[in-house]
Amino acid sequence: MAPGADHEGYSFGGPDVSTTVVVVGAGPSGLMLACNLARFGIGVILLDDRPDKTSTGKADGMQPKTIETFKQMRLADSLLKNAARVYDISFWQSTVDKPLQRTGRQLHYPKHLVGASDPYILLAHQGMLEEVLIDDMESRGVPVTRNSRFVSCSRVAGTDQLEIAFEDLSSHTTKTIRADYLVGCDGARSKVRNFVPDAEFEGEMTNASWGVLDGVIETDFPDLWSKVAVRTHTAGSILWIPRERNMTRLYVELSSTEGEKVDRAKATPEYVMQRAKMAMHPFTLEWKSIEWFGNYVVGQRVARHFMHPDTKIFIAGDAGHCHSALAAQGANTSMHDTFNLAWKLNLVVRGLASPSLLSTYEDERRKIANDLISFDAEHCKAFEQGEAALTKNFDDNIRFISGVGAEYSPGMLSREQQTMTPLRSGALQLPAKVTRYIDANPVDLQLDIPLLGQFRIYLFVPDVQASLGFLNTLCAGLGSGSPLGRLSAQAGQSYMKQPRGMAPADDFVQPQRYTATSDVFTLAMVTQSLKSEFEIADLPSMLQDSRWTLYLDDVETPRCTNKWFGSLAKEQLGIAIVRPDGYVGGIDVWNVIAAERAGKYMEEYFSIML
Numbered sequence: 001m002a003p004g005a006d007h008e009g010y011s012f013g014g015p016d017v018s019t020t021v022v023v024v025g026a027g028p029s030g031l032m033l034a035c036n037l038a039r040f041g042i043g044v045i046l047l048d049d050r051p052d053k054t055s056t057g058k059a060d061g062m063q064p065k066t067i068e069t070f071k072q073m074r075l076a077d078s079l080l081k082n083a084a085r086v087y088d089i090s091f092w093q094s095t096v097d098k099p100l101q102r103t104g105r106q107l108h109y110p111k112h113l114v115g116a117s118d119p120y121i122l123l124a125h126q127g128m129l130e131e132v133l134i135d136d137m138e139s140r141g142v143p144v145t146r147n148s149r150f151v152s153c154s155r156v157a158g159t160d161q162l163e164i165a166f167e168d169l170s171s172h173t174t175k176t177i178r179a180d181y182l183v184g185c186d187g188a189r190s191k192v193r194n195f196v197p198d199a200e201f202e203g204e205m206t207n208a209s210w211g212v213l214d215g216v217i218e219t220d221f222p223d224l225w226s227k228v229a230v231r232t233h234t235a236g237s238i239l240w241i242p243r244e245r246n247m248t249r250l251y252v253e254l255s256s257t258e259g260e261k262v263d264r265a266k267a268t269p270e271y272v273m274q275r276a277k278m279a280m281h282p283f284t285l286e287w288k289s290i291e292w293f294g295n296y297v298v299g300q301r302v303a304r305h306f307m308h309p310d311t312k313i314f315i316a317g318d319a320g321h322c323h324s325a326l327a328a329q330g331a332n333t334s335m336h337d338t339f340n341l342a343w344k345l346n347l348v349v350r351g352l353a354s355p356s357l358l359s360t361y362e363d364e365r366r367k368i369a370n371d372l373i374s375f376d377a378e379h380c381k382a383f384e385q386g387e388a389a390l391t392k393n394f395d396d397n398i399r400f401i402s403g404v405g406a407e408y409s410p411g412m413l414s415r416e417q418q419t420m421t422p423l424r425s426g427a428l429q430l431p432a433k434v435t436r437y438i439d440a441n442p443v444d445l446q447l448d449i450p451l452l453g454q455f456r457i458y459l460f461v462p463d464v465q466a467s468l469g470f471l472n473t474l475c476a477g478l479g480s481g482s483p484l485g486r487l488s489a490q491a492g493q494s495y496m497k498q499p500r501g502m503a504p505a506d507d508f509v510q511p512q513r514y515t516a517t518s519d520v521f522t523l524a525m526v527t528q529s530l531k532s533e534f535e536i537a538d539l540p541s542m543l544q545d546s547r548w549t550l551y552l553d554d555v556e557t558p559r560c561t562n563k564w565f566g567s568l569a570k571e572q573l574g575i576a577i578v579r580p581d582g583y584v585g586g587i588d589v590w591n592v593i594a595a596e597r598a599g600k601y602m603e604e605y606f607s608i609m610l
Helices: 027-041 064-072 079-080 126-139 269-282 332-351 355-385 386-402 464-477 481-499 540-543 558-564 595-607
Strands: 017-023 044-047 084-086 088-093 101-105 121-123 148-155 164-169 173-184 201-219 228-229 237-242 248-253 286-305 314-317 433-436 442-444 453-460 522-525 550-552 572-578 584-591
Touching: 017 027, 027 044, 027 126, 027 173, 027 332, 064 079, 064 332, 079 126, 084 237, 088 201, 088 386, 101 386, 121 173, 148 173, 201 355, 228 314, 228 386, 237 355, 248 269, 269 286, 286 355, 332 355, 355 540, 355 558, 453 464, 453 558, 464 522, 464 540, 464 595, 481 595, 522 540, 558 572, 558 584, 572 595, 584 595
Parallel strands: 017 044, 017 173, 088 228, 173 314, 453 522, 522 550
Antiparallel strands: 084 121, 088 101, 148 164, 164 173, 201 248, 201 286, 228 237, 237 248, 433 442, 433 550, 453 572, 572 584
């Protein structure tokens, strides 16, 4: 039976149709959630009221962290091949005394400020992104249920289940599904949000209005293929974004004075083109074709709650937070909302974690949403103030904009550190290159282990021979008689009974290489020892079984060890516990004689979830 449903097919013939999770809305956030749940083997039905996926326009920019996530999911190839890339941004301005001229140019994501492995924005219309996720879901037996409009949900008497009602727009009939969880990814006007107690939006709407136009442009403007911020004294501001298939997106400010409410009749492609031509004078600007037009009014709002643990109802993406589109954050933040939620649902559904784990979804993602709203309000103001203010706003927030700097506060899943290290708990893994021991391939450490819903435990070992005693003791503490060993055994039984959702592409991933010791965690070792100085057979059996995740730290300078831990002495080891979503849950440094304390440290980290 396909992981998309706990029933035969998708006929929805009566109230007995059931699944584990119902997701409402097949935009980026809903698709990211359903795609990951399908991969984890959790029953999911995805409802969408549209007859087909997005074909043009809407969200267009993937930030460096999102690119990394799609690489970790092994889904980035077609997007990297077909999308446009923006590495720089230029600033143009006109005044009463001076015509439009370039006032500055800079790299969008400077290495010294961001350090992303993909230091660019990847530009493609939302439908291209959706198609990648849809194709992956369908390859695992989970389609999108189209023409299906969410109506309501209620608790099934005497049970913990929900009954979700939706309208089949093709037959104009109301049908129901029973599920354990409901997640609303249905946009700013979310109907699911109405069923989450005390989840109203907080924040402000403004009168700032922008027209958005995608098309092929003929122009003598020299920076057509850069991201461009234009500020004029006659026609407001414009943001240029290069796009796939020789297109350009223009965000054109429609409100000419602060606080002015724009007449809705002005929100037309013709008016936007006229205003853009006025702003870009003396450069010529003509459209050969127009593919999509949109209009939005800027608001910065966050829902008071993203979930209610008693009702098992969640919201994500635009249903939980709204902001401007100027910094290309919407789809990125929305997908990382549900990327965060998916692995937590997987563990709780399988009984491998306490339901209290789900409360960390709201704690973490609402924090990021509030950070985003604060940034967005300042970003919109900076756009109005000109190049100096906008440049400073970029420099101050560039890590957050890229996604690399979206970090979590200390909590259940982000443990306080005893030793300060360059890589911190609550932050994302730092990009680093290493050599895979077994086949001598140079790989990116943060990308090499595929995402299978498991934690990753990285052991940084300066000298293998000097650390064998530590490694033997530590691995014994992770074995069958330990709390982590028992959790691994429980996970093994769960995945035997309810396997991960597999696809033909997984034949090339070979996921069993990364669950050889446990379905809860993948064990990895990074060492500065030379390959000639030790054999796999020298290592504890658990590391021998993890032969595909043994790495030599010999590729780049500074080394991966230095990037993550700073300098480690020969008698020290570093341990980093990385969550299934790539965030560091715990990181610390241990002396080689402290193996038992290090084992207790890991045991305590995982015990807080149970």
